[in-house]
Amino acid sequence: MIGLVKKGKGEDSLELMEFSLRNLSENDVLVKIHYTGICGTDLHIKKDEYPAEYPVVLGHEFSGEIVEKGKNVREFQLGDRVVSLTAAVTCENCEYCEQGMFMLCAQRKSIGSGIDGAFSPYLVLPASLLYHIPSNISYKEAALSEPLACVVRCVVERTDVKAGQQIIVSGPGTIGLLTMQVVQAHGAQVKMLGTSEDLERLQLAEKLGAEETIIVDTKEGSQRLKELGDSADIVFECSGAAPSAMTCLSIVKKQGHYTQVGLFGKNIEFDFDGALKKEITFSNGYASEPSSWRIALQLMEKGQIDLKSLVSDIYSLENWEKGFEKAESRGGLKVLLSP
Ligand SMILES: [Zn+2]
Ligand SMILES: [Zn+2]
Incomplete structure (x- = not known):
């Protein structure tokens, strides 16, 4: 089988090469991959900024179809359209596993x-990780269900969003635009912050219902931030950039809530004394849990999240380098690879 393998340390250790697909056990399914999204985490792994067990096939944001199943698998049939939880191997009896975390x-x-992923034509997985794709959702859209589940973890399960609150999202990438939509689905309005490199993304944010967009690195933008002062009930930092974290801290109100949605990939400088003086509550979310997937799939089924607009590019697996370049360039939004 061919797959996009991270062989070891070093940026040039990512290669499309042969690997051996794990044998199907009685609780497993063989999934034919339709699309796999390039995630910020994949870019971090490529640059050795996020740990991986080498050699490993990358890719975790996939949609696919069951083409073979082990004899114990009853809840799924051949031809079923599926997505899956990413935490594939766990001990199943520690205090966290017992609570579904x-x-x-x-x-x-x-x-x-940790185990081979979905930048490959096929993937073998335990059926217990799978979820059915709602019938109104295409394979392309379904490839975004993993990032949506991660956003649900942060917005719904780790932050308490209420209708009518003043909410600011910083970073109009895929994660920021999903965050905005999940907040809107809970009845609150969002002001979206970006930089002058994000003009197209900010336009899309407006199309998707942003109350206001602010370009923070312009004169007008910094003036507008000053006007707003520290008025936000909740800020969601979605860019993984240190200056954005500081902007979020400056605009959140006293006793407000700061939620970190994405990874920075390195240690950053942050004004913890400033946060103390405002008595800020912090939260964040580490990827997604089964509870997050159930909510994410419901939101998708009810048509409350526009996923289609977030897919900017599709490349074949052979053209993965172009796809990764595009994803790194901030030129597009979600880039999918199709095997
Ligand atoms: Zn991801
Ligand atoms: Zn455990």
Whole structure:
């Protein structure tokens, strides 16, 4: 089988090469991959900024179809359209596993970093990880269900969003635009912050219902931020950039809530004394849990999230380098690879 393998350390250690697909056990299914999204985490793994167990096939944001199943698998049939949880291997009896918080298990191995992932034509997975794709959702859209589940973890499960609150999202990439839409689905309006490199993305944010967009690195933008002062009930930092974290801290109100949605990939400087003086509550979310997937799939089924507009480019697996370049350039939004 051919797959996009991270062979070891070093930026040039990512290669499309032969690997051997795990044998199907009685609780497994063989999934034919339709699309796999390039995630910020894949870019971090490529640059050795996020750990992986080498050699490993990358990719965890996939949609696919069951083409073979083990004899114990009853809840799924051949031809079923599926997506899956990423925490594939866990101990199943620590205090976190017992509460369904598999990302926090010390033994966890995730798809595309701890075990082989979905930048490949096929993937073998335990059927217990799978979810059916709602019938109104295409394979292309379904490839965004993993990032949506991660956003649900942060917005719904780790932050308490209420209708009528003043909410600011910083970073209009895929994660920021999903965050905005999940907040809107909870009845609150969002002001979206970006930089002058994000003009197209900010336009899309407006199309998707942003109350206001602010370009923070312009004169007008910094003037507008001053006008707003520290008025936001909740800020969601979605860019993984240190200056954005500081902007979020400056605009959140006293006793407000700061939620970190994405990874920075490195240590950053942050004004913790400033946060103390405002008595800020912090939260964040580590990828997604089964509870997050159930909510994400419901939102998709009810048509409350526009996923289609977030897919900017599709490349074949052979053209993965172009896809990764595009994803790194901030020129597009979600880039999918299709095997
Ligand atoms: Zn991801
Ligand atoms: Zn565990």
